[in-house]
Amino acid sequence: MTVDTARFATRAVHAARSRETASSRATPIYLTAGFEFDDFDHAADHFSTGTGFGYTRTGNPTVRAVERQLAALESGADAVLVASGQAAVATALLTVAGAGDHIVSSTHIYEGTRGLFLDNLARLDIETTFVDDIADADAWRAAIRPNTRALFAESLANARNDVLDVRAISDVGDAHAIPLIVDNTLATPALLRPLEHGAAIVVHSASKFLAGHGSVLGGVIVDDGRFDAALSGHNAPHLVLPGRGDAPSVFARHGGRARIAYARESVAPRFGASPSPLNAFLIGQGVETLGLRVERQSRNALQIAQWLQRREEVESVDYVGLPSHPDHEVGTRYLEGGSGSIFTFTLRGGLPAARRFVEHVRVFTHMTHIGDVRSLVLHPGTTSHAQRTEEEREALGVRPGTLRLSIGIEDVDDLIADLSRVLHNVRETVA
Ligand SMILES: Cc1ncc(COP(=O)(O)O)c(C=O)c1O
Incomplete structure (x- = not known):
């Protein structure tokens, strides 16, 4: 009996069998639990030496x-x-x-x-x-x-x-x-x-x-x-x-x-x-696009960090790309072509200002994740660092008004416009 002459249920699970070898330029997705052994010895070899799949x-x-x-x-x-x-x-x-x-x-x-x-x-x-x-x-x-x-x-x-x-x-x-x-x-x-x-x-x-x-x-x-x-x-x-x-x-x-x-x-x-x-x-x-993304994200992040540093609602910006950061010199020695896309900044208005901020962003997304093509924001004090003591948080640079940004690949002017609108709102309501 061959698969062709087998009954319906057998044909359904056996008729599709990929045996062709083709030089796919993109990495092929081998979505399979396992691989068929060529013969008895192949199986034994695989188990004894670990070679092959x-x-x-x-x-x-x-x-x-x-x-x-x-x-x-x-x-x-x-x-x-x-x-x-x-x-x-x-x-x-x-x-x-x-x-x-x-x-x-x-x-x-x-x-x-x-x-x-x-x-x-x-x-x-x-x-x-x-x-x-x-x-x-x-x-x-x-x-x-x-x-x-x-x-x-x-x-x-x-x-x-x-x-x-x-x-x-x-x-x-x-x-x-x-x-x-x-x-x-x-x-x-x-x-x-x-x-x-x-x-x-x-x-x-x-x-x-x-x-x-x-x-x-x-x-x-x-x-x-x-x-x-x-x-x-x-x-x-x-x-x-x-x-x-x-x-x-x-x-x-x-x-x-x-x-x-x-x-x-x-x-x-x-x-x-x-x-x-x-x-x-x-x-x-x-x-494959890591270099392009990180280059753009780092450029956007630097521009946003510099912009935040000039805002009166902002008490401090902890971005290693800024000369004011204590590790700026070590950063220039180790980081080639940019300083990354993730950093924190602290609002003068403390917790109420931080709450206001995350509740009003539109281009930024409020979520616990980093390194995305989209720009993200999170309040570390009540989330990622909530399990630390207040003293530990202070030592780690996490204060009630601190927010973490992960800058994406959007047009930086749209990101700055979003931040500008939110900071205006923060100033009006928390003052
Ligand atoms: C620096 C760092 N290492 C490790 C992890 C854990 O990675 P995953 O969430 O993929 O398990 C994270 C997650 O946020 C992280 O930021």
Whole structure:
């Protein structure tokens, strides 16, 4: 019996079978749970060596194409794509740390990541020490313990727009054979490539600038491929010791790429935050215009920050592109071609003014997201930073009148007109 002679229900599920190979210029979307094996030995080979594609949770050609694209843009050796930025951060940390280990992290990080450290990793007996003054290399050094397995920071942080001196802090890590993991979500590889400045691993929320259009979630881990067993093996026994059943170690099989191989083989598929091939495609397509978008967004953001700085309703503007920002000099050293699109500013009228502001924007959208083609606004004090104490918020630059903007690619005059109208309204009603 062939499919043609089979009954209706059988024909419905078997008649469409894509066996052609064609050179699609755009990345094809392999929206499939798994892949047919050529024969008996092919299946056995796949399970013993991990080569080729068997099941989408462990590998998929669309996902793989986007991983190569992102590794190339971050100047990395290889990348693993996962379902969200949080999955990327968790995967990176669980690749380097286990029970009984310790991590040193910047305080100026996304609240979800801070929660991961404080609640989830703590329950797995992975302890974190936070560094407030991330420019102080001695503070990072002092926090390191014999069981420290990673330093973690964001290259460009929200809310104060602090810029990490990647070289200085990766040097601190290198002196102790500890990798620096950098969340590069806000800067993007269009402005800054931390692996070129000594970081070992980069993570992203691909949901933001990489995908760029606010339609999908994703995350990526990019590794420099320079794991050195002689230098760092004592900090990574899971990479250098034989595997279960005396299997060759990850390092023996993958050399300098041992870390990312472990993330791909052991962490990402087992914890299971696999990306949909469709989302991978949309991220890859977004990345193709990343440079154009970030260039325009940075230009718009600078113009808006300069405009806000001149307004009497505005008390302060925390944008690293402004010479008045404390990290402006570090920013000019690290950020190429712009200072990004996300920053905060503080209204003189406090909470009532901030409420008024978000309630009256029309071109800006009020939502919790960043890195979109559309301009967005959020009140951090009552949302993203609500779980911090008032003291912590003050130290992080989040006051009652502070608003976060994520500037999009619209015509800047329309954005400024929207802000001008809203500030007029704020002044009239809060005065
Ligand atoms: C800097 C940073 N890292 C990680 C994340 C988490 O990413 P996702 O929402 O894709 O899980 C976010 C989300 O806002 C973020 O801003």
